[in-house]
Amino acid sequence: MTATREQDVVELLVDQHNRIRQMFGEMEKAQGDRKRELFEDLVRLLAVHETAEEEVVHPVARRKIEAGEQVVDARLHEEDQAKHMLAELYDLGPDKPEFDIRFRAAKEAILQHAEREERDEFSSLREKVDANQLKRMADAVRAAERTAPTRPHPRTPESAAGNLVAGPPLAVFDRVRDAMREMVKKGKD
Numbered sequence: 552m553t554a555t556r557e558q559d560v561v562e563l564l565v566d567q568h569n570r571i572r573q574m575f576g577e578m579e580k581a582q583g584d585r586k587r588e589l590f591e592d593l594v595r596l597l598a599v600h601e602t603a604e605e606e607v608v609h610p611v612a613r614r615k616i617e618a619g620e621q622v623v624d625a626r627l628h629e630e631d632q633a634k635h636m637l638a639e640l641y642d643l644g645p646d647k648p649e650f651d652i653r654f655r656a657a658k659e660a661i662l663q664h665a666e667r668e669e670r671d672e673f674s675s676l677r678e679k680v681d682a683n684q685l686k687r688m689a690d691a692v693r694a695a696e697r698t699a700p701t702r703p704h705p706r707t708p709e710s711a712a713g714n715l716v717a718g719p720p721l722a723v724f725d726r727v728r729d730a731m732r733e734m735v736k737k738g739k740d
Contacts, residue, residue, distance in 0.1 A: 559685035560608060560692055561673045567600050568665040575658045586645045590654075594637055595701045597661070601630050602699035603692040608672070611688065616675035626672060629664040636660065 558566070574593045581589050609626065613619040636657040643650055676685065 557686055558689050559682065560688035561677050561685060563689045563692060564600070564604070564608070564673060565669060567596065568669065571596060571600070571665065572662065575662065578654065578658075590640070590645050594641055597633070597637060598701050599696040599699040601634070603695035604668075605630070606695045607688055607691045608676070611680065611684075612672050612676055615679040616672065617679075622671050622675070626664065626668055629660070629667070633657065633661050633664060 571593070574589060574596070578586065578589050578593065605627070609623045613623050616622060636653070640650065640653055640657060643653070645654075680688075
């Protein structure tokens with residue numbers, strides 16, 4: 552990615568997928584407080600990433616790509632499963648003995664989901680959507696991420712409309728909780 556041109560939505564999301572892959576690798580080696588911090592960062596990235604995809608990318612894919620309804624429905628089903636797995640892991644906490652086994656299962660499911668998105672959805676978007684719209688979509692994804700919840704909320708609907716209704720109040724709650732956690736963490740340092 553060169554600094555002289557603006558990223559489009561596919562480049563932005565693939566970069567995020569690569570960061571997610573990197574964080575999964577770091578999690579495998581981390582322990583103690585570092586493991587908890589990495590996990591919380593990973594959950595945050597995944598939550599805002601998936602919310603933005605549901606609000607911006609999936610609706611366009613439904614309309615523009617071949618078999619868009621089926622492709623998006625399959626990705627939404629995977630996202631819902633991942634959201635449940637992450638919520639359970641978050642509640643469990645990385646210090647519990649069963650965390651690592653359940654984390655590996657979530658990792659595998661999420662990485663397979665990312666590969667399917669890149670292959671079935673993103674590549675088709677690149678073919679069917681003009682470059683200017685892809686760049687505008689990247690801006691819309693960034694905007695959606697700024698107001699997205701930072702935790703998985705398994706009881707919320709997997710849709711753009713569901714995220715627009717439930718997302719803002721959940722995001723406020725999550726971000727207050729994040730700020731409180733950060734204050735407590737700074738107090739320990």
